[in-house]
Amino acid sequence: MISSLHRILIIARNTLTEAVRQKVLNVLLIFGLVLICSSVTVSQLATPDIDAAGLFSEQIKFVKDFGCGAIGLFGFFIALLSTALLIPQELDKRTIYTILAKPVRRAEFLLGKFVGVVLLLALSVALMSLAFAATLYWQESVGLAAVEANYAQMDLKHTPTAQSMHDHDAAQIIKQVRDPQLVEAVLLIFAKIVMTAAIGLLISTFATSWIFTIITTFMIYLIGHGESLARTFWLSHGAETTIWQSGLIGLIALLIPDMNSFTIVDEILAGNRVPWHDVLNLLCYANVYVIVLLAVSVVIFDYREI
Amino acid sequence: METSTVAAPPLAVETIGLTKRYPLTWKRKVLVALDGLNLQVKQGEVFGLLGPNGSGKSTTLKLLLGLIVATEGEARVFGLPPESLEARRRVGFLPENPYFYAFLNGDETLRFYGKLCGVTGDKLDKRIEELIDLVGLQNGRERPLRSYSKGMLQRIGLAQALIHDPDLLFLDEPTAGVDPLGSAQIRDLILKLKKMGKTVVFSSHLLEQVQEVADRVAIFSLGKKVLEGSLESLLTENQSTQVLIPAEMNPEQQERLRKFIGQTGVNESEIRFTRPHLSLEQLYLRTVQAQPDFVSKDSPRP
Numbered sequence: 001m002i003s004s005l006h007r008i009l010i011i012a013r014n015t016l017t018e019a020v021r022q023k024v025l026n027v028l029l030i031f032g033l034v035l036i037c038s039s040v041t042v043s044q045l046a047t048p049d050i051d052a053a054g055l056f057s058e059q060i061k062f063v064k065d066f067g068c069g070a071i072g073l074f075g076f077f078i079a080l081l082s083t084a085l086l087i088p089q090e091l092d093k094r095t096i097y098t099i100l101a102k103p104v105r106r107a108e109f110l111l112g113k114f115v116g117v118v119l120l121l122a123l124s125v126a127l128m129s130l131a132f133a134a135t136l137y138w139q140e141s142v143g144l145a146a147v148e149a150n151y152a153q154m155d156l157k158h159t160p161t162a163q164s165m166h167d168h169d170a171a172q173i174i175k176q177v178r179d180p181q182l183v184e185a186v187l188l189i190f191a192k193i194v195m196t197a198a199i200g201l202l203i204s205t206f207a208t209s210w211i212f213t214i215i216t217t218f219m220i221y222l223i224g225h226g227e228s229l230a231r232t233f234w235l236s237h238g239a240e241t242t243i244w245q246s247g248l249i250g251l252i253a254l255l256i257p258d259m260n261s262f263t264i265v266d267e268i269l270a271g272n273r274v275p276w277h278d279v280l281n282l283l284c285y286a287n288v289y290v291i292v293l294l295a296v297s298v299v300i301f302d303y304r305e306i
Numbered sequence: 307m308e309t310s311t312v313a314a315p316p317l318a319v320e321t322i323g324l325t326k327r328y329p330l331t332w333k334r335k336v337l338v339a340l341d342g343l344n345l346q347v348k349q350g351e352v353f354g355l356l357g358p359n360g361s362g363k364s365t366t367l368k369l370l371l372g373l374i375v376a377t378e379g380e381a382r383v384f385g386l387p388p389e390s391l392e393a394r395r396r397v398g399f400l401p402e403n404p405y406f407y408a409f410l411n412g413d414e415t416l417r418f419y420g421k422l423c424g425v426t427g428d429k430l431d432k433r434i435e436e437l438i439d440l441v442g443l444q445n446g447r448e449r450p451l452r453s454y455s456k457g458m459l460q461r462i463g464l465a466q467a468l469i470h471d472p473d474l475l476f477l478d479e480p481t482a483g484v485d486p487l488g489s490a491q492i493r494d495l496i497l498k499l500k501k502m503g504k505t506v507v508f509s510s511h512l513l514e515q516v517q518e519v520a521d522r523v524a525i526f527s528l529g530k531k532v533l534e535g536s537l538e539s540l541l542t543e544n545q546s547t548q549v550l551i552p553a554e555m556n557p558e559q560q561e562r563l564r565k566f567i568g569q570t571g572v573n574e575s576e577i578r579f580t581r582p583h584l585s586l587e588q589l590y591l592r593t594v595q596a597q598p599d600f601v602s603k604d605s606p607r608p
Contacts, residue, residue, distance in 0.1 A: 006421075010421045014407065014418055017409065018407060018409055021409040022409075094401050094403070094405060095405060097368075097401040098401060098463075098466060099422065100371075100372075101371045101373065101394065101399035101401075101476075102419065102422045103394040103423060103424070104394075305328075306373055306374065
């Protein structure tokens with residue numbers, strides 16, 4: 001058991017090293033980082049007509065939306081590319097033969113590869129989150145400086161009303177930036193891209209080309225976003241649908257993960273409170289789905305002729 | 307009186323009716339990659355697999371490594387199923403035209419494969435030193451594999467195959483694309499491994515080289531083993547007797563000898579004075595081309 005885990009970790013580490021030394025993924029990550037950092041400038045351009053009181057609130061919201069969007073988007077691309085190339089590249093270069101000819105089980109090889117991708121995604125999300133946090137902190141400093149400057153220009157700045165307005169504005173900015181719920185948002189984005197990676201891995205265990213893997217994974221990702229709509233339609237018009245329609249929707253609901261439930265992140269970014277247990281429920285859902293996808297991948301890969 | 311029986315060591319490789327068929331769904335045909343192979347390789351032997359492209363050599367090696375599953379028949383490596391971890395701990399493999407991970411350097415490559423085989427710490431450091439010396443890759447330790455020449459890749463491939471000190475080595479075209487010098491080095495290495503008591507099963511197109519290192523060979527054609535035996539027995543022509551006279555003979559001497567042999571009852575007119583030498587290459591071509599359905603191209607067969 002320990003040696004099995006050891007072999008999985010050796011392959012995971014090698015996969016991570018390979019990804020880190022690959023230019024394509026590095027370029028993607030750098031783009032993501034640059035985009036997140038540039039969100040401050042973009043936010044200023046996007047909110048020119050808002051009055052002073054709401055300006056920073058809007059700009060911070062913009063940076064949060066932009067930052068989380070960039071983490072999700074670039075995380076998705078990195079997950080898609082890294083898993084799509086995972087098995088075909090090994091087969092093309094015949095490196096898989098040298099590994100599977102060693103005392104390594106196929107399941108260990110596959111899980112090692114997946115753990116490597118998850119580590120890569122964790123590293124990418126961590127780096128982008130750091131850039132996101134730094135950008136928000138910068139936005140907070142700019143906002144607080146502007147509030148201070150605004151206060152200094154006031155004629156009646158020592159009046160309780162002015163002081164109260166100043167404190168309120170400053171507190172609003174700090175509250176918006178240092179929102180602990182952002183941790184929940186990042187965790188949910190991470191879970192979603194890990195699910196995408198698991199789907200990609202499953203496809204790549206039987207696909208013969210990486211392009212097929214990318215297209216199919218992308219399609220499943222899209223269907224996953226529309227799945228809840230189909231389910232809602234089915235539940236509300238259950239009696240009107242034929243057995244084939246309900247069967248198809250049921251099958252889709254069973255096979256394809258419900259990606260739309262992760263839009264809960266939008267609620268967090270809108271400033272609405274999302275309880276931790278809702279987040280934990282979603283994380284558990286993602287976990288179960290990933291485990292099922294990995295189990296199916298292992299079975300398929302075990303039978304694959306290489 | 308107590309009698310003790312010593313069990314014979316298991317064969318390094320044994321196959322019984324080993325068959326691999328690939329269904330070609332779209333063409334509604336079946337490709338027979340390997341057809342009922344019976345093979346036995348003893349421990350310590352150097353065994354050569356010969357045959358044209360697509361004759362079943364690589365399929366045999368893949369089946370013996372448990373990389374693919376046989377359609378019929380059975381394969382055993384040291385008496386164990388090839389896909390078992392116990393069997394793989396005793397086996398090293400060099401695939402044809404190996405690439406390995408281009409982003410790793412020579413040292414990292416050996417470290418990676420060593421750890422996968424459970425070799426760690428000082429033992430791994432020592433083993434890497436030994437193998438780098440053995441394959442002569444001192445100048446490639448710190449260089450990424452993407453900058454390696456074909457010969458260097460082949461040598462690092464051999465080193466990774468040997469990292470866990472296996473008892474049996476499968477080498478698929480170990481000298482393919484390697485220059486004559488590198489090729490000779492690999493040949494010497496195989497001989498060295500033989501002296502160390504290792505069993506080596508390899509496929510090659512370089513027949514002269516096979517002749518130099520193999521104890522026994524099997525010739526494959528169209529997925530079937532068509533000939534097998536020791537080089538000594540295969541390369542001997544049984545229908546004639548060769549008398550080796552270590553001297554140049556002039557026509558007069560030849561005539562006197564012919565008459566002398568004729569007195570033993572041999573028809574004098576059938577006695578020829580030549581220097582018969584059957585090369586492995588001749589044997590190989592003759593065997594392969596003698597097959598009734600031989601086609602001289604690499605296209606897949608129905």
